[in-house]
Amino acid sequence: MARIGFVGLGNMGAPMARNLVQAGHAVAVFDLSAQAMARAEGAAAAASGAEAARGADFVITMLPAGQHVRDAWLGTGGLAKAAAPEAVLLDCSTIDVGTAREVAAAAGKPFLDAPVSGGVMGAEAGTLTFMVGGPAEAFARAEPVLRAMGRTVVHCGEAGAGQAAKACNNMLLAISMIGTCEAFVLAEKLGLSHEALFEVASKSSGQCWSLTTYCPVPGPVPGSPANRGYQPGFAAALMLKDLGLAQQAADETGAATPMGARALDLYRRFVEQDGAGRDFSGIIEMLRSSPPG
Numbered sequence: 001m002a003r004i005g006f007v008g009l010g011n012m013g014a015p016m017a018r019n020l021v022q023a024g025h026a027v028a029v030f031d032l033s034a035q036a037m038a039r040a041e042g043a044a045a046a047a048s049g050a051e052a053a054r055g056a057d058f059v060i061t062m063l064p065a066g067q068h069v070r071d072a073w074l075g076t077g078g079l080a081k082a083a084a085p086e087a088v089l090l091d092c093s094t095i096d097v098g099t100a101r102e103v104a105a106a107a108g109k110p111f112l113d114a115p116v117s118g119g120v121m122g123a124e125a126g127t128l129t130f131m132v133g134g135p136a137e138a139f140a141r142a143e144p145v146l147r148a149m150g151r152t153v154v155h156c157g158e159a160g161a162g163q164a165a166k167a168c169n170n171m172l173l174a175i176s177m178i179g180t181c182e183a184f185v186l187a188e189k190l191g192l193s194h195e196a197l198f199e200v201a202s203k204s205s206g207q208c209w210s211l212t213t214y215c216p217v218p219g220p221v222p223g224s225p226a227n228r229g230y231q232p233g234f235a236a237a238l239m240l241k242d243l244g245l246a247q248q249a250a251d252e253t254g255a256a257t258p259m260g261a262r263a264l265d266l267y268r269r270f271v272e273q274d275g276a277g278r279d280f281s282g283i284i285e286m287l288r289s290s291p292p293g
């Protein structure tokens with residue numbers, strides 16, 4: 001059993017903290033919102049982030065964006081200072097690579113960036129994938145704690161490597177989803193049935209996760225959001241956020257990502273057209289009804 005301080009009890013953080021409690025850890029939690037504080041059953045309520053961090057073996061944050069993460073760890077009453085010298089510090093939020101590296105360098109204690117994929121359902125079921133950057137020794141200590149919240153835990157490299165993996169993966173996902181949607185829209189124009197395209201592409205060189213697991217038309221994959229009116233799943237607003245982080249990384253490094261830039265443009269348009277709260281595969285409806293120039 002470990003002592004764990006957990007800060008940020010939103011849609012993701014609350015079920016993650018609950019899974020830590022269920023695994024037998026002693027968890028102290030803090031969130032700025034009183035409503036959120038009520039969501040981590042079985043955990044001890046702390047009066048501040050610093051109080052949750054004090055005396056913990058592991059301190060974990062799950063916050064909205066880079067600015068929140070920098071403030072929480074390094075600001076006045078910050079977690080980095082409050083944590084014990086031997087504690088392992090982890091940030092599971094999805095943020096830009098630059099801020100992840102900056103916070104890790106300034107923390108003065110072993111720090112891991114450990115963003116997740118798997119969404120709220122994965123957080124509740126304890127089946128998240130963690131992609132982790134930071135020192136190997138800290139990773140080895142933290143791995144059993146991460147396994148209480150996830151099924152797959154990958155050490156990707158030094159500080160920032162977890163966020164880098166997340167940005168690259170989600171850019172690839174957005175591009176493959178748009179490509180899959182375009183193939184179905186073209187098939188419709190050509191009089192080719194969804195079933196026929198799925199049958200061929202899922203068994204040939206066009207196959208990808210966006211087609212075979214998350215098919216953007218109803219029918220071929222019964223569990224995909226297309227079968228429930230594109231309720232998320234993975235909301236388009238979150239995909240837009242991740243594409244912004246990927247393009248920020250591309251700009252900072254000089255990487256050529258023309259398809260990633262185009263995907264960002266299309267998802268921005270989808271979000272502006274009422275797509276924010278819809279599943280990201282719902283972009284097929286925009287491509288079908290108002291073909292972008």
Ligand code: NAD
Nearest residue numbers: 008009010011012013031032033036063064093094119120
């Ligand atoms: P959320 O907005 O539901 O929760 C964030 C919580 O952080 C809120 O309860 C807020 O009150 C709290 N908070 C903000 N600043 C704080 C501070 N200084 N101290 C204490 N609490 C503070 O967000 P979420 O959906 O849980 O997502 C969290 C992170 O996980 C984001 O970076 C998001 O991109 C990433 N993520 C989300 C999903 C998803 O499906 N929701 C999937 C993968 C990754």
